Amino acid sequence: MNCELCATKGETLLWRGQHCRVILVHDTDYPGFCRVIWNDHIKEMTDLPAQMRTELMNTVFAVESAVRDVMQPEKINLASLGNMVPHLHWHVIPRYIDDKNFPNPIWAAPLRNTRASNISDIHKYLSASIFEKLNS
């Protein structure tokens, strides 16, 4: 099995817990885009015991809260798709009124061009905020 989410190479890790981790997605169109990845190779939420589903979602919501605090987006989009990589993960996507696709989903055809955002400092603020929400 060759799963790109079982591997962790090249990730910008923001937070790691016992069962899942949070990484920063390097997408300059969506600064602050994070991904919450379950460590084990599980396909669907309902393949997890209920208690672990709640643990994963609490991590997703902590990330949502951190992204709202740090990035002040217009809207948060949450999605768990996994059609190509059936390894449980959640996209936490900050949306901005002038982003490439707003108000359409980020997977739709682009509506406009955007300038690449500098995301080099974001990870410090996001990881501090996520840590505060999950470890305090």
Add this chain to the structure above:
Amino acid sequence: MNCELCATKGETLLWRGQHCRVILVHDTDYPGFCRVIWNDHIKEMTDLPAQMRTELMNTVFAVESAVRDVMQPEKINLASLGNMVPHLHWHVIPRYIDDKNFPNPIWAAPLRNTRASNISDIHKYLSASIFEKLNS
């Protein structure tokens, strides 16, 4: 305020609880596509108290489980976007290997044509399965 999710007109209701409801989406490309709608006009998951987030997600997961049982899809996609209608709702989308967009998100450009599925009987089986999971 004129919110189409505050209104309930024309919905095919599958289940209604104290705080949220489940409807069948009339999309013949994705038979079994359900939507879980929070009754109050709330924008983000993190605008809800933690206990209510868990209640909503437990409903989403019951619907996921029912859709898996009844429709036997290749994959489940879960998404809460709300860019156009900022009233908290979850898409529970069964994906099939030969559906219009698989393995891409349903919001991407179509990859193939599909025959319209007959969804007239689905709501009976889905509502029975959701009821069993949430009310028993």
